[in-house]
Amino acid sequence: MENLYWEQFKRSFAIMKKNIRIYYSKGPVVIFGLITPFFLFLSFYIGRNMPAEALIPGLLGMTAFFTATSVGPAIVPWEARAKTLERLISSPISVWTIFLGDVLSSFLFGVVVSIFPVIVGLFIGVQIVNPWILGFGIILATFCFASFSILLSAYPPTDTPAGVMMLSSMIKFPLVFISGIFIPIEELPGWGKVLSSISPLTYFTDLARYSIQGNSYYPIALNFTVLVVATIIFLVTAIKIHERTMQKRL
Numbered sequence: 001m002e003n004l005y006w007e008q009f010k011r012s013f014a015i016m017k018k019n020i021r022i023y024y025s026k027g028p029v030v031i032f033g034l035i036t037p038f039f040l041f042l043s044f045y046i047g048r049n050m051p052a053e054a055l056i057p058g059l060l061g062m063t064a065f066f067t068a069t070s071v072g073p074a075i076v077p078w079e080a081r082a083k084t085l086e087r088l089i090s091s092p093i094s095v096w097t098i099f100l101g102d103v104l105s106s107f108l109f110g111v112v113v114s115i116f117p118v119i120v121g122l123f124i125g126v127q128i129v130n131p132w133i134l135g136f137g138i139i140l141a142t143f144c145f146a147s148f149s150i151l152l153s154a155y156p157p158t159d160t161p162a163g164v165m166m167l168s169s170m171i172k173f174p175l176v177f178i179s180g181i182f183i184p185i186e187e188l189p190g191w192g193k194v195l196s197s198i199s200p201l202t203y204f205t206d207l208a209r210y211s212i213q214g215n216s217y218y219p220i221a222l223n224f225t226v227l228v229v230a231t232i233i234f235l236v237t238a239i240k241i242h243e244r245t246m247q248k249r250l
Helices: 002-023 027-045 052-068 072-082 084-090 095-123 131-152 161-177 190-196 200-213 220-249
Strands: none
Touching (some): 027 052, 052 095, 052 131, 052 161, 072 095, 072 131, 095 131, 095 220, 131 161, 131 200, 200 220
């Protein structure tokens, strides 16, 4: 049984490598994963007299969220259109293996790109007060967001990448604006704090602020717990929905 699971994990890594070669350079991935957070940050930064310590956590939150959720929604509809999904399903591989590979490719993209805001912060003199918490938070959050990206592609079961990307953007943009990136959570009105509590991005942004500024709105243990629970919910729900809708894509 252990050998069987190990074989499935190895196939997930093979799918991850295939996704890296094919999808990292796709237009929607570059636009929604790199260009969009960059210009969002510029629109927030220009004309505001804010210290770098207050800006870098928000930039890091946007970067991790947009990059880790840009690859996943593109993979399934593209593969359904190219008929490669049909070949994967007909091979000796389980559905969870396929989507774990998709999650890992999204996760790796998110982690690698998220390093750049940290480097920028260090270059301009920002000190990281809690580097271990920040590093572990980036890994956990990007895996959470990557799992969320697979959920975004689960429904509707279509082979049109543009439709899936637009639908995912309609969900992602509101989450960015309620997650304490542009306005700290403690400065939000009561209804804003309630809305922000439903977004996993809120808890990663809070971790980033704690790691750089030394203060947080939520307890650190709660931030990590929410990210872990959200990851499990996103991943399990996504796989279950994909299992039910897979035949409609073929």
